[in-house]
Amino acid sequence: MAININCEILHDRTVNFAMQQNHIPVVKRMRITNIGDTNGGDITKQNNIDKDSLELVDVIFSELLDKIYEQPLRSSSNLAKLKAIARSVSRESTYK
Numbered sequence: 001m002a003i004n005i006n007c008e009i010l011h012d013r014t015v016n017f018a019m020q021q022n023h024i025p026v027v028k029r030m031r032i033t034n035i036g037d038t039n040g041g042d043i044t045k046q047n048n049i050d051k052d053s054l055e056l057v058d059v060i061f062s063e064l065l066d067k068i069y070e071q072p073l074r075s076s077s078n079l080a081k082l083k084a085i086a087r088s089v090s091r092e093s094t095y096k
Contacts, residue, residue, distance in 0.1 A: 006033045027068050
């Protein structure tokens with residue numbers, strides 16, 4: 001079964017430092033459309049979607065959510081940790 005899906009993402013064209021630091025999502029809207037319409041408009045045929053296709057969509061959504069929301073959180077958390085290390089190193093070198 002071939003899947004013909006269109007994914008449209010509405011996002012901010014620019015991201016400033018404050019948006020990144022405050023975890024403001026740059027993705028405003030995401031629309032996923034089945035442009036193949038393999039069921040001819042009959043929604044009762046949606047039961048026929050195979051398990052592999054559903055798992056693929058689930059994996060793609062998980063990857064998108066991780067990229068949009070989780071990676072920025074990890075990056076800012078890691079940056080905060082590095083800054084704390086840098087502060088402690090500079091204090092230690094001052095006292096020696």
